[in-house]
Amino acid sequence: MRYSDDIAGQVADCLLSIEMELRKLDMWASQRPPEDAFRSTEPFCLDTLAFTQWVQFVFLERMKVIVENGHPLPEVSGIAPMAEEYFRGRPESGQGLIRELEVFDQLLSGQ
Template identity: 80%
Template sequence: MSGTGDVTGQVADCLLGIEMELRKLDMWAVERPPIEAFDSTEPFCIDTLAFTQWIQFVFLERMKLIVENGHPLPRVSGIAPMAEEYFRGRQESGRGLVQELEAVDQLLSGS
């Protein structure tokens, strides 16, 4: 069985992979959305941010802080299904991004 440090390192690798996939898809934003966009009460800030913006500016930023500061990792994650839904019917498949998110989901959920 893997130790916590091993899982944390694997999560950190996945976070880099997520960033790389967003860049490959040309969905990595250079500018941060306005602060008001983060005041949403909807899941994934779906009413104020594109899903990929939420990944970049909410999920990645929070997860990087958790990893860098040695805080306990979340015990559950289910972001990949949302990514699959986001890319359904879009020109971009987003498959690489979905795979990276599935890996994080599995690591955090302990499966």
């Protein structure tokens, strides 16, 4: 499915908001994890990366390439529930990040 420039712009804005929320939480990493961490076969690289690292170094990087190159966007997304699970029981609420991921999920799902 080919998305309009309007949707691509909204997705780009959403990606920036997700980055800003990671920075607010002080969970924006200044150094990239070792390449071995990206060879995981687990969803979200759960066995090798923290969820927030996956968001920064896998999700955001891939989505930025997709948007910048005008590639088709994924037709569904369900990242927000994973964020909710990650922040459950942690001292940080992560609500701002979860909210932005919900917006992203809804944009791709056409809601």
